[in-house]
Amino acid sequence: MFFIGGMTMPELPEVEIVRQGLESLLTDNTKILKIECLRANLREEFPLKDFKKLCGAKIIKIERRAKYLIFVTDKGSLLSHLGMTGTWRIVLKDQELKHDHVYIHLNDGRRLAYRDPRRFGYLGFIPLNKSHVKFASLGPEPLSEDFNEIQLLKALINKKAAIKSLIMDQRIVVGVGNIYASEALFAAKINPFQSGQDLEKKAAIKLVKEIKKVLKKSIDKGGSTISDFASAKGDKGYFQNSFKVYGRQGELCMLCSKNLIKKALILGRSSFWCPGCQK
DNA sequence: CTCCTATCCTGCGAGC
DNA sequence: TGCTCGCAGGATAGGA
Numbered sequence: 001m002f003f004i005g006g007m008t009m010p011e012l013p014e015v016e017i018v019r020q021g022l023e024s025l026l027t028d029n030t031k032i033l034k035i036e037c038l039r040a041n042l043r044e045e046f047p048l049k050d051f052k053k054l055c056g057a058k059i060i061k062i063e064r065r066a067k068y069l070i071f072v073t074d075k076g077s078l079l080s081h082l083g084m085t086g087t088w089r090i091v092l093k094d095q096e097l098k099h100d101h102v103y104i105h106l107n108d109g110r111r112l113a114y115r116d117p118r119r120f121g122y123l124g125f126i127p128l129n130k131s132h133v134k135f136a137s138l139g140p141e142p143l144s145e146d147f148n149e150i151q152l153l154k155a156l157i158n159k160k161a162a163i164k165s166l167i168m169d170q171r172i173v174v175g176v177g178n179i180y181a182s183e184a185l186f187a188a189k190i191n192p193f194q195s196g197q198d199l200e201k202k203a204a205i206k207l208v209k210e211i212k213k214v215l216k217k218s219i220d221k222g223g224s225t226i227s228d229f230a231s232a233k234g235d236k237g238y239f240q241n242s243f244k245v246y247g248r249q250g251e252l253c254m255l256c257s258k259n260l261i262k263k264a265l266i267l268g269r270s271s272f273w274c275p276g277c278q279k
Numbered sequence: 280c281t282c283c284t285a286t287c288c289t290g291c292g293a294g295c
Numbered sequence: 296t297g298c299t300c301g302c303a304g305g306a307t308a309g310g311a
Contacts, residue, residue, distance in 0.1 A: 118288040
């Protein structure tokens with residue numbers, strides 16, 4: 001079976017890899033025959049009328065903005081967010097699965113399936129030459145030059161919340177989820193509980209750098225596994241075994257080898273840090 | 280305005 | 296073996 005994005009918990013690197021995988025499916029003439037919906041909604045209703053407009057549309061490319069995938073066609077775009085358990089895959093006959101919610105029938109006979117057990121995902125439509133309300137308040141792409149210490153420090157003015165929560169706030173910077181937030185703060189040696197407004201310039205520079213680094217590294221790693229996705233192995237996991245603090249509570253810190261990794265909830269999300277390295 | 284809680288949903292693993 | 300419970304986390308509405 002051809003899986004694209006069978007991994008759980010998609011953050012920006014995973015979504016980017018799914019984008020690359022989807023784009024690799026496209027030929028010079030890949031068209032949508034029809035979009036078959038097996039239910040009426042995920043968390044939000046499907047725009048069925050708009051989906052009809054995509055019948056016969058030629059898929060030009062797959063873009064990504066934040067954790068959104070954008071199927072760009074000559075008749076408008078299909079917008080997709082994987083939520084936490086969303087996957088796209090090519091599904092052959094008799095490979096249908098429980099929680100397949102949408103099949104996109106392509107002109108070459110293939111079927112693209114959107115599967116999402118928890119239905120936290122989203123499917124929508126963007127008319128030609130229009131933007132989308134979901135994009136209205138998104139912050140800069142973390143890998144772009146628009147995300148830098150000046151922009152970050154500005155966004156943190158008067159923000160008393162924990163820095164870990166703030167870098168997960170899509171209005172401040174997009175794409176950083178719960179896992180990479182802990183990883184980036186560890187790499188930058190910043191305590192996840194630290195109040196955003198207290199971040200000094202030096203720390204902001206370091207944090208920006210480490211966020212970019214941790215995301216880039218994961219994209220590169222995922223890129224190297226993409227042929228495995230395509231070769232029928234299916235779910236390759238979350239580029240895993242490379243996390244330095246996430247999920248490692250109680251283990252010895254890989255950096256200082258002195259302290260045990262701690263775990264606590266910050267705004268209801270599991271957070272991991274080294275009490276020695278991240279004062 | 281900022282901050283935080285609850286909510287959506289299913290699968291899975293721990294504990295009994 | 297089978298049950299319950301808690302946890303997993305992206306995004307957002309709404310309350311404090």
